[in-house]
Amino acid sequence: MIDVNKALELIEKNGTFLTAVQEMALPQALGFVLAEDIISTLDMPPFRQSAMDGYALRIGKNNSYSVIGEIKAGDNKNLSLKMGEAVRIFTGAPVPDSADTVIMQEKIIQDQGYISVEGSIEADLNIRPKGEQIHRGEIALKKGTTLKGAHIGYLASLGFTTVKVHLKPSVALVITGNELVPLGQLLPQGKIYESNGAMLTAVLTELGYKNVSSVSVKDELENTKGALLNAMETHDIVLVTGGISVGDYDYVGKALKAIKVEKVFYKVKQKPGKPLYFGKKESTSIFALPGNPAAALSCFYIYVFPLLKQIEGASVTQLERITMPIIKDYIPKGNQPQFLKARVLADGVEILSGQSSAMLRSFGVANALVFLPENTGQITQGEPVKVILTP
Amino acid sequence: MIDVNKALELIEKNGTFLTAVQEMALPQALGFVLAEDIISTLDMPPFRQSAMDGYALRIGKNNSYSVIGEIKAGDNKNLSLKMGEAVRIFTGAPVPDSADTVIMQEKIIQDQGYISVEGSIEADLNIRPKGEQIHRGEIALKKGTTLKGAHIGYLASLGFTTVKVHLKPSVALVITGNELVPLGQLLPQGKIYESNGAMLTAVLTELGYKNVSSVSVKDELENTKGALLNAMETHDIVLVTGGISVGDYDYVGKALKAIKVEKVFYKVKQKPGKPLYFGKKESTSIFALPGNPAAALSCFYIYVFPLLKQIEGASVTQLERITMPIIKDYIPKGNQPQFLKARVLADGVEILSGQSSAMLRSFGVANALVFLPENTGQITQGEPVKVILTP
Structure with a gap:
């Protein structure tokens, strides 16, 4: 019996397989893990940008400025200001190179082509410097980042239309237990409804893993062997529920041995989920989780989730x-x-x-x-x- | 200008519309909000259930018990035990009515049809009473619950194949700003890439709101009116970005007035997002969010998210x-x-x-x-x- 940290360490050490990389359109990449550093090809903002509606001015000797033009957001104008001149400017518009500062409109008084500014005038007010957020050539997002909504917006603002990401691992569920009845049937005495398959499928879906298959097997050696072998050959991760305890009808351990899965560990000093099993065969990892739904779900969050993240290349693999x-x-x-x-x-x-x-x-x-x-x-x-x- | 709590209160008070109810297959209902209390039609577990592999016994006068049979998980057997008799039993199997307790197999010694138990024997060990988790007729989940993966598993365990849920609200994004260039085009001087649409679509998708449309409009009154009117007529919630400040080219406020949207509030004492606007027309609510992406996203989480949850009938509407x-x-x-x-x-x-x-x-x-x-x-x-x- 090993302890929790040793189990986590062994999973990390043995889960060396990485899923394939694919270039994906930006909106579709939500929830996927970046397979490369993203280098910005832009300064952001790409120009000195006004952060206010107001007046850009080249500081003069007194508080009165002659207004020589207007720059809206989206305009491509680089008006040349002389000392004592101003232009009307709006949030998001490019500030002329010759302007020293932007005064918000609430602080000025207009008078026939001239404005006067209340109070003293400081340089560099209300201007977002070119490249304030990121400079061209800098890393915008690191390899291993799991893309959230905010990342998608950020990458869009930098002009990216596609990104290279790791595909999501495929997951097979193998549900064991003679006492389990499929949903939609009548419940005979002594039986319960199968819920681990529905639960794990839903939890995986919730986390963005949609490539999930599920099969139920009776507590019998040959069936169990066949189901496990098929699952191992066609998926990246296999999750078995039930059948891994010491009971006479627990066939999962025997079946795993028979199909030559390499045991990495069996039994963890913990509650719930003491008889947790982890093994591998070629690039496929397999967990045998408890048959009890709540225990299975705890083990999923603690042990399976980090491996899913790891094999899709994520740099953060644990839950917060x-x-x-x-x-x-x-x-x-x-x-x-x-x-x-x-x-x-x-x-x-x-x-x-x-x-x-x-x-x-x-x-x-x-x-x-x-x-x-x-x-x-x-x-x-x-x-x-x-x-x-x-x- | 109102404060944050007043703004939240006004949104809650005015968002009285509820989305339609639909019966949905259990796996598809993930992430949706229950439209009715779910009453259990089962006791769970449906019978006295063994929590261990071991022996069920009817307590006798000494520590030696005659083994009269075996009950596996899934068996429908109700063996009748006399005092001093035991049955071999496995995790999940029904415990006979006549059995007093279950002793785990690690604590017994087997000897030719008899077992002897180490140490003293207590009643009711390792038995999950019928209905321990829930009794028939009790509320399993309340109306207003947003269904997570664990809920789907729980409802499956109770035999539910469908549930009645509220549909997700539809959301229209109206993106304003002459400075914005669509992704995939070259970036002219003075312009930036449009990212609010991509960001809000991704954040909504992440939260399960997939019925999202997005349209960009130039800073011009007639276009803005047309886009807003169309969005209001065909969606439950409209989110505008930009164009709501005091600049001469901010047409959103004028357009909203012109198409007879009822203003609930404009301007909140906060940073970022001071010029936040909230209004409604018939059953549609509209937010005008800041044009700056990070400010728009903050306002989305604080103000829009609770309204989305509210109109789909959720009892918990705020982020944690x-x-x-x-x-x-x-x-x-x-x-x-x-x-x-x-x-x-x-x-x-x-x-x-x-x-x-x-x-x-x-x-x-x-x-x-x-x-x-x-x-x-x-x-x-x-x-x-x-x-x-x-x-």
Whole structure:
């Protein structure tokens, strides 16, 4: 049995495969990971830009300026100002090279082709210097960036129409358990509805992984072998649920051995998800997750998510981790390191009731997991705990 | 000029329209808002369920039990145990009514049809009671819940194949500015690439709003009127960027008046986004956002996002707000209430450099906005600030 950090380390070390690179139109690249540094081909802004509606002026000897013209946003005019001259100018318009400053219109008085400025005049007011945001030749975004909406806007502002990104890994779900009945059928006594497939597909979709297939297999060796082999051969990552414990009808471990998957680790000192398995065969990685939905989802966020990000080339692979005070005393059950469903609120984090590994209900309310290290005793209100933000 | 809270209040009060309701297959409902309470038609688990691989037994007088059978997960067996009898049982299997407890297999010794149990035997161990997670007739999820991946799994576990949800609002973008050049063209002197359309489309897509159209208009009254009227007539929410300031070529205000949009407010005491406009006509709401991309995006998260959630019936409409210590001293520029691009880190929040309203670059790094109320003086490292988590 290894500990949580060792498991994460082994996953990182073994997940060396990288998905293919493709050039993609900018809007489609949302959520994908940049496969190269993006070098700006522009200064941004590309010219000295007025940040206000007002007057650009070349500072003279007194407060009265002769207005010699007008420059709107989008104009290509470079009027030449003499000392004591001004031009009417608008937000976003190019400031003439000969102008020293821009005075906002609220601060001037107009009078028949002349303006007078209230108060003293300083140079370089309300002007965004050329290249203030980025200079041509500088790195705009680094390789490994997962593209968010703001990045798409930023790249558009720099004139990029396509970018090279890594494709999303494909994921196969292999759902095991004789007790599982497909949705839409009647529920016989002793059975439950299959929900891991629906849950993991939805969570993967939510995170942008849409290339997901799902298959259910009975607790039987040959079927399990066949399903796993097929999944391994056609996908980048395989997630199995259930069948990995010590029960007589847990065939996943035997099947993985039989199809020659290399075991990287089995069992992690943690709650939930002690019997977590991670292995690989050629470029495909495989996790055997717990059969209980909530335990499976915890393990997905902690262990599977970082590998997905890693093999698509992301430089940040973990979910956001923060420290927050706990808002209510909490007495952990047991001494194992544990991941607890939690809710981040305005003034701290609440550990939710209903922590049983079978209880998916509280995951609906949760927006975080709290990690408690081994042998954590009672935690008192206000004490800081480690929080992992979940989608 | 009104303050931030008044603006939010006016938006909430005026956004009374609700989008249509549709019954949707469960996997497709991801990200949509429930239009009705979901009442469970099952007890979950539907039977007393073993939480372990081991032996179910009816407690007898000594520690030796006769094994009379086996129950696997998925079996429909209700064996009748006499005192001193046990059955082999597996995780997820139904525990017989006559069994008092389940002992995990690690704690027993097998001997030719008999088992003996190490240590004392307690009742009700390792059994998930029927209905532990939810009882038939109880509310599983409330109307107004935005369905996450975990909710989809939870509803699947309860046997739901469809749910009634609100449709996503449609959004029209109207992008104004003579200085803007479409992506893919050469950039003439004095112009910049249009990026608000790409940015807002991407941010809306990221949040699940895919019914987005975008049109660019020149700074000219008739065009602006036409584009706004068309957008208002065919969409639930219209977002205009630029053209709402006091410049001579800012036609949005005049156009809105001309097409009889009812102004709810114009100008909010804040930085960035002072000239924010909100209005409505029949069931359509309209925001005029700043032309500067970063200012437009701040206003989107603070003001537009809650209205999108509200009109699709969500009970939680705001982005998550938390309190965190600041990790570095910060001296605010000016006394206005301000929203600053920030990054939440493990031990606190960092206010990013590059706060200019034109600078989209820092929004790529940001995962939060810090709100500073009016007249905030210098903030010292470790002082708590209000943080709004952004996608």
